[in-house]
Amino acid sequence: MDVKHFLRNLSESSGVSGYEQNITEQISTACTWADDMRRDKLGNLIMLKRGEGTKPKKKIMLAAHMDEIGLIITKVEKGGFLRFGTIGGFDQRVLLGQEVIVHGKTPSLGIIGAKPPHVQAHGEQNKAVKLEDLFIDLGYDTKEDAEKLVRIGDLVTLKREVIDLQSSLLAGKAFDDRAGVAAIFECFQILSTLHHEVDVYGVATVQEEVGLRGAVTSTYGIVPDLGIAIDVSFGDQPDLRESETIKLGNGPGIAIGPHVHPKVYDRMVKTAKEWNIKYSLDPSPSPGGTDAYAIQVVQAGVATILLSVPLRYMHTSIETIDYDDVKSTGKLMAMFIAGLNNEFVEGLTCF
Amino acid sequence: MKETIRQLTEAFGPSGYETEVTSLIKTMITDFVDEIKTDVLGNLIAIKKGASNGHKIMFAAHTDEIGVVVTHIDKEGFLRFATVGGVGISTLVGNRVRFPNGIIGVIYHEKADWKDLKIDKLYIDIGAESKEEAMEQVKIGEFGIFHREFCDLGNRLIAKSMDDRVGCAVLVEAIKKIKEPRNALYFVFTTQEEVGLRGARTAAYDLEPDLGIAVDVTITGDMPEARRMEVSLGKGAAIKVKDSSLIVHPKVKQILMDLAEKNKIPYQMEVLEFGGTDAGAIHLTRSGVPSGAISIPTRYVHSPSEMIDIRDVEASVDLVVALANKELNELN
Structure with missing residues (x-):
């Protein structure tokens, strides 16, 4: 094997x-x-x-x-955006910009979005975003649409393929x-x-x-x-x-x-x-x-x-x-x- | 139901000293159960035997409440104290304390900025004029509770120790409603x-149930500028997904959701990012017990004025009754 x-x-x-x-x-x-x-x-x-x-x-x-470790949905918001908490000790700083899988009725792909640098307040750019300010975007238009697939308590995992680095190292x-x-x-x-x-x-x-x-x-x-x-x-x-x-x-x-x-x-x-x-x-x-x-x-x-x-x-x-x-x-x-x-x-x- | 909640919330029962509460519950349910006993930690265990091929379900609601313990009496007769359970400083100043013999005291603080207020700046004044007079009324090591009466606002009720006497009330009502259950039911009023x-922990070790269900309160997020929490008063029983002590077994969560849907019981999902319940202890007992929790949405938890909605309490009773009669072969 x-x-x-x-x-x-x-x-x-x-x-x-x-x-x-x-x-x-x-x-x-x-x-x-x-x-x-x-x-x-x-x-x-x-x-x-x-x-x-x-x-x-x-x-x-x-x-x-x-x-x-993973994430768990805590709220479905206006516009279909999802708020979440963590299960286990995630490094919050690395969540921004991740691709995720939301395990709702059927698994679906989402992304953890961010405020563009152009519109950030002074001093915001050099600080890590707090967990409560992060959200998942599944691409839905409305809260009602999102709720057809996702409910509070559904789990979220990161989507990440294993890659081979030099000298037999693996990252995943x-x-x-x-x-x-x-x-x-x-x-x-x-x-x-x-x-x-x-x-x-x-x-x-x-x-x-x-x-x-x-x-x-x-x-x-x-x-x-x-x-x-x-x-x-x-x-x-x-x-x-x-x-x-x-x-x-x-x-x-x-x-x-x-x-x-x-x-x-x-x-x-x-x-x-x-x-x-x-x-x-x-x-x-x-x-x-x-x-x-x-x-x-x-x-x-x-x-x-x-x-x-x-x-x-x-x-x-x-x-x-x-x-x-x-x-x-x-x-x-x-x-x-x-x-x-x-x-x-x-x-x-x-x- | 409201009268049951009133009686239970006005009873005295800080952690470790719950006998007044368990005795009261015993008088409420003795006629409705097959067997009733207490164990060495003071848990009250009421049994409904059920059909011979049923599963063994342990329902747990805790009888104890948060409070204070006297640590020192000074020469002027003021009491210093430590807290029992998770007591927030902001709920203490101006609050009243009651000791088992009925003595009442008021909590206040030494000269200090509000933001610097710590427990060692607070004291209890029982009106004594000297150490000797105080010691005649209260001893070092005496446990006290917050003194506050029950209040009926219509659908909503306020009282101290809704956490978790309202959970006890849910089980008391369910015990009265359940006639010939399919499962063997162990209602544990825990300490x-x-x-x-x-x-x-000790009750589950002794009982070895097939399924553990805690009935306890959870926080809500439906107040002005509240912390994000998608549980509201009046929207039904809350089915727990997780808290700090427990990740609910996926099958148990699904069973509860299906039962609520099938019986048209209003419910909401609860993801609690801190805090724990008895199910956290039950599920790690021996080689593991599939466990979950039914939560009663409660505002201002761990303050002397915890608010619940009677409709959520009724939904929780209905869910307990439905589970008592559910065939549970999927847990095998």
């Missing part, structure tokens, strides 16, 4: 937090390796690949979120965190050629961008012994300090912080060295922003780690990654899992 | 919503 192509399609598809159905279908269709697959009540897609160990087998959960709108989903697929492709004792649950989680919600319920349902969240972290770019970023092309970031179990961390680093997989250390002292944080405290607690694909321009329509990092993230997880035995997993409860 | 959706 060409996972890179799969990721390209995923990034171009629409699946705002709470409305991930379309993404779920694509992932479940592409998932040929699972022994069992189910969706939970919140929509998390849970894909199980059984291990070869003796029962009771230990369980490892890989979680990457499939939802993306939803690599946060469908790159993580692709990393799970890369992992399973390698795992299918290896032996592993533990049961592996690959989970495409929902509603991460609005508060790590899918991770809470999916972890409760699985009760894993060990959890790996795969998300994105700030890639190197101008105007960010080196200490705040991890480098594109240098493999996954391995997080260190209160949400990372030290024994899992040590073994992950050891695995990377053993198999010559490049990685960056990714200190995260305030760890609230990823599924790892939610997974850690479900039920009686889960030994957790976070791997991050470096990504530039987070929460814009041009999120940029190096596909080689997705592959090496998948490889690192596969080698880690293949090396797991019951003894190590049991040892995690003795902190 | 401690205003301080973090706490009662709903």
